[in-house]
Amino acid sequence: MIVAEIKPFGEIKDMLKDYNKVLIVGCGTCVTVCLSGGERQVELLASALRMARKIEGNEITVGERTILRQCDPEFIDQIKDEAAQYDAILSMACGAGVQGIAERFGSITVLPAMNTRFIGVSDGQGTWVEVCAACGDCILYKTGGICPVARCAKSLINGPCGGSQGGLCEVSKDNPCVWQQIYARLVKLNLLHFLKEISPPKTRPVHPRRLVREDLRLKKEQTKGV
Amino acid sequence: MGFREALDSGKFLITAEIGPVKGTEIDGLLEDAELIKGKVDAINVTDLQSSVMRLGSMAVCHLLKDLGIDPILQLTCRDRNRLALQSDLLSAWVLGIRNVLALTGDHPTLGDHPQAMPVFDLDSVSLLKVIGRLNEGFDMAGNQLKGAPDFFPGAVVNPGANTETALEMQIIKMEKKIEAGARFFQTQGIFDLDLFERFMKRIEGFKTTVLGGIILLKSAGMARFMNKNVAGVFVPEPLIKEMETTKDKVKTSIEMAARLIKGLKNLCQGVHIMAIGWEKRIPMVLEEAGL
Numbered sequence: 001m002i003v004a005e006i007k008p009f010g011e012i013k014d015m016l017k018d019y020n021k022v023l024i025v026g027c028g029t030c031v032t033v034c035l036s037g038g039e040r041q042v043e044l045l046a047s048a049l050r051m052a053r054k055i056e057g058n059e060i061t062v063g064e065r066t067i068l069r070q071c072d073p074e075f076i077d078q079i080k081d082e083a084a085q086y087d088a089i090l091s092m093a094c095g096a097g098v099q100g101i102a103e104r105f106g107s108i109t110v111l112p113a114m115n116t117r118f119i120g121v122s123d124g125q126g127t128w129v130e131v132c133a134a135c136g137d138c139i140l141y142k143t144g145g146i147c148p149v150a151r152c153a154k155s156l157i158n159g160p161c162g163g164s165q166g167g168l169c170e171v172s173k174d175n176p177c178v179w180q181q182i183y184a185r186l187v188k189l190n191l192l193h194f195l196k197e198i199s200p201p202k203t204r205p206v207h208p209r210r211l212v213r214e215d216l217r218l219k220k221e222q223t224k225g226v
Numbered sequence: 227m228g229f230r231e232a233l234d235s236g237k238f239l240i241t242a243e244i245g246p247v248k249g250t251e252i253d254g255l256l257e258d259a260e261l262i263k264g265k266v267d268a269i270n271v272t273d274l275q276s277s278v279m280r281l282g283s284m285a286v287c288h289l290l291k292d293l294g295i296d297p298i299l300q301l302t303c304r305d306r307n308r309l310a311l312q313s314d315l316l317s318a319w320v321l322g323i324r325n326v327l328a329l330t331g332d333h334p335t336l337g338d339h340p341q342a343m344p345v346f347d348l349d350s351v352s353l354l355k356v357i358g359r360l361n362e363g364f365d366m367a368g369n370q371l372k373g374a375p376d377f378f379p380g381a382v383v384n385p386g387a388n389t390e391t392a393l394e395m396q397i398i399k400m401e402k403k404i405e406a407g408a409r410f411f412q413t414q415g416i417f418d419l420d421l422f423e424r425f426m427k428r429i430e431g432f433k434t435t436v437l438g439g440i441i442l443l444k445s446a447g448m449a450r451f452m453n454k455n456v457a458g459v460f461v462p463e464p465l466i467k468e469m470e471t472t473k474d475k476v477k478t479s480i481e482m483a484a485r486l487i488k489g490l491k492n493l494c495q496g497v498h499i500m501a502i503g504w505e506k507r508i509p510m511v512l513e514e515a516g517l
Binding site: 154155156157158160162163171177204 | 308330331332333335336344346347348349350351352355366382383384387388389391392394395396398399401402405406414457458
């Protein structure tokens with residue numbers, strides 16, 4: 001999932017200082033799962049904003065909605081009419097969701113309530129960890145299903161640097177050296193030969209990346225340029 | 227005789243290491259180099275060691291060359307992408323630099339500009355391959371060069387990796403570095419000769435040249451600091467005690483280094499002395515070691 005965290009409240013409040021009618025939109029997918037931008041968090045943020053502005057003597061009207069996916073026009077359109085009644089939308093989705101809404105409702109200001117952090121998984125209660133760098137050239141078959149691109153601080157693909165101590169990364173003692181984990185897994189899977197092969201340097205992605213699947217495109221679009 | 231010729235001659239090799247200053251004041255550094263000139267086969271110049279911004283390795287290597295010293299350019303993958311690495315290698319060659327030590331490099335977060343973008347476009351293994359390719363007259367993209375270098379490439383290995391898994395991976399990576407073209411290895415500082423002997427036994431079949439690392443221990447505190455913070459360095463307790471109880475730290479440090487060098491003479495093909503500020507004492511160490 002995409003892991004995101006809510007911005008500091010002061011920053012959000014400051015972003016909204018010129019708006020008096022705001023719709024907070026939660027997202028029902030990744031950020032709901034990582035407990036940062038789902039229905040419950042929309043409710044909490046809305047109450048906090050109302051209270052803070054009331055104390056300042058500058059009351060704000062806050063609407064609350066959560067849609068299943070903010071990265072999908074089909075779901076964004078569900079709030080089209082409602083959104084038109086507000087000065088601004090505060091999106092609690094990842095950066096893709098914020099832009100999805102902004103793109104769809106070009107005439108309403110859309111503000112981000114979140115900082116999008118990484119593609120990751122849960123690592124125990126209240127902790128998430130990055131596991132995929134979306135590099136576009138997956139090598140997990142060679143590394144025992146553990147990604148060094150995302151999980152090694154230097155994204156090394158030919159084995160560890162000399163900096164790990166006691167099985168921990170030189171950059172942060174909170175992180176295990178991912179190459180130790182890869183080694184252990186490859187030994188277990190009897191696939192150590194992969195570690196002995198020289199991996200060529202990766203081709204670096206050029207932003208913005210775009211994926212075109214001809215098999216899924218409509219016939220008339222296929223003749224158009226990208 | 228340059229470093230490459232010294233290596234080919236089969237003599238016991240001696241290299242030292244100097245770290246450029248933060249700034250442009252180079253008199254002290256050149257004085258140190260003059261003092262050890264003629265006593266060592268080459269001098270490594272570090273590349274922003276510990277990720278601290280300093281004067282660059284290439285410029286200092288060039289100055290050493292002018293003094294008649296054969297320099298070893300340390301080149302890390304931390305700050306340069308493949309364009310800059312290849313271009314710097316060509317630049318180094320035209321400045322008279324013949325030896326390159328290919329390193330991954332410390333992470334920027336460990337240095338004095340922790341906000342810096344970590345590059346690591348290549349790693350030490352792929353950098354070695356690139357050096358070999360440039361030597362053949364081609365860049366990484368396969369384009370032909372107008373005039374090719376003929377670098378003598380080396381790499382590092384950490385024989386003191388402190389878990390069995392870490393050591394195993396160091397050895398696998400060392401093999402990859404040899405396959406990628408490394409002609410010599412300089413190691414992390416060695417304080418435990420038995421441990422190093424076991425490492426050398428493990429790599430017996432590799433047929434490469436290993437220069438065992440010697441760090442001049444300045445105090446017991448330095449030893450404890452390194453044991454805690456420097457990967458692959460472990461100073462055994464008796465050596466720490468020796469530094470703690472001595473009345474003359476410099477003398478003890480020199481004797482200790484000389485003792486370790488004598489031990490290394492039977493185990494590997496040379497020594498690499500990291501004096502870390504005590505460069506002026508390298509001649510005394512070598513004399514004490516009978517080199």
